[in-house]
Amino acid sequence: MKxxxxxxxxxxxxxxxxxxxxxxxxxxxxxxxxxxxxxxxCTFLKKIPSIMLQCSR
Numbered sequence: 001m002k003x004x005x006x007x008x009x010x011x012x013x014x015x016x017x018x019x020x021x022x023x024x025x026x027x028x029x030x031x032x033x034x035x036x037x038x039x040x041x042c043t044f045l046k047k048i049p050s051i052m053l054q055c056s057r
Contacts, residue, residue, distance in 0.1 A: 002029065008037060036055050
């Protein structure tokens with residue numbers, strides 16, 4: 001199991017989603033924590049149904 005952490009705001013969201021998809025394709029078992037720098041980012045990420053992604057504000 002890989003444990004990963006990143007942080008970004010709404011302006012970086014498309015690249016953050018790409019990062020998540022790339023990790024999902026290349027690691028079998030992982031957990032990604034995202035420190036959202038604004039409310040819009042956290043609201044968006046919480047709508048993604050995933051047990052591997054956790055958002056904090």
